[in-house]
Amino acid sequence: MISIDIQAIERIRQSQAQARMERVKATQEAERYYANITDIKTNKPKPSAVAAPDPVRSADNRLSHRWHGLLTDQKAAYVATYPPLIDLGSAGQNKRLQKLLGDRWGRDFRRLVVDATNSGCAWVHVWQEGGRREYGIVDSKQLIPVYAKGLRRELLAMLREYEETDDAGYRWTVLECWDAQECQVWRRKSVGAIPAEWESYPCFAVYEADLLAGESNIYRHGIGSVPFIPFPNNLLLKGDLHLMYKDLVDLYDRVSSGFANDIEDVQQIIYIITNYGGEDLGEFLNDLRRYKAIKVNNDGVSSGGGVSTLAIDIPVEARNSLLDRLRKDIITFGQGVDPDPDQIGNTSGVALKHKYGLLELKAGALETEFRPGVAQLVRLLLPDLPEDGAIKQTWTRNLVQNDLEQAQVVEMLAGVTSQRTLDENNPLVDDADEEGARRKADEARMLAPQKESPLFGGGEE
Structure with missing residues (x-):
């Protein structure tokens, strides 16, 4: 644990300023591409074109193609449409966890995949509220993780920096420092080129005997560890856009836009x-x-x-050939599935799974990186869970499949596989615990004595 001192915190903040700025810039660019605002939309025209417009070349189409959004949504839908089923070995514990995660867990898990794809690493924050623990996704652009110097890369502290406006309309830069025991907060006014000095920010209420005694800038969170959980996108902690295909997408936009300009100009x-x-x-x-x-x-x-x-002759065949090649390269190096119906056709079974091969590789790598984060989130939400308690995660891919083939496999394994495993792999079952409870209820109903109906004689008078 580091000593919470604003001078030391400022030195750490300044030492990571350059790396953070590059990370924030890359994340903002990925988020912009995800929203289909690529560089061709934001790049300004050349000065020569503004000063003396070409009378022959007057068209200025800027066609933006949402390749990054398509590949990111494919990945998120494939991995996170069905969030991982978590089994703690006890129906009671499973219900407690399900209540803590809430109905928003599926949506939040998909957002984690999208955020990790854009930023390289998504983060979840856990805190105490009303006698129970809550969780929330934090914007990674606000965070500065501080790691220990050991080989295990243990999270030592987390700095969170963000902007807020007070009731008087003044803009403040707020700086939080979280360690394993407490959080301390400072702020300074965001006015002028030279920033003001950091000052203590008493934003936490202090109670004594259930009565409000004042406010403090220190909060004892009682989590027992730094309450931030990383969900990395890959080993390099890089987003997919810059790591895989940004140059290809930019060239596709330029060639397509140039093609449209030629058509319009002639x-x-x-x-x-x-x-x-x-x-x-x-x-x-x-x-x-x-x-x-x-x-x-x-x-x-x-x-x-x-x-x-x-x-003017337009090289149609050459441009079409280049666009087709770029499309193929974007799908290949982006490890996605080509949505073109001609590429999918009527394939099914093993052939269809082969089409998903690259996407499965990318999804499998993401699952490997996310599994420790899911387990850590469960342990923070349920602090009374035994340290050696098993946390089983079942990940389900949103893959187009033949349910009849899956049902036949389940039927063939009946008698040699546990009923729990059969329930988990049954294509009609979403919750194995609920299916088990329904089966027990059906069995109890079948074993219960049947009363004869008075309409047919017998029964109680």
């Missing part, structure tokens, strides 16, 4: 008019922009004027 024929007035360059450009016509003088040999046309 829709009309440019007329070449021979031996017809005008020597001023400004007049020449103005006539070309307005009338799609140019004026040329007689070459001194032929007599009289003339009119001919000028057409």
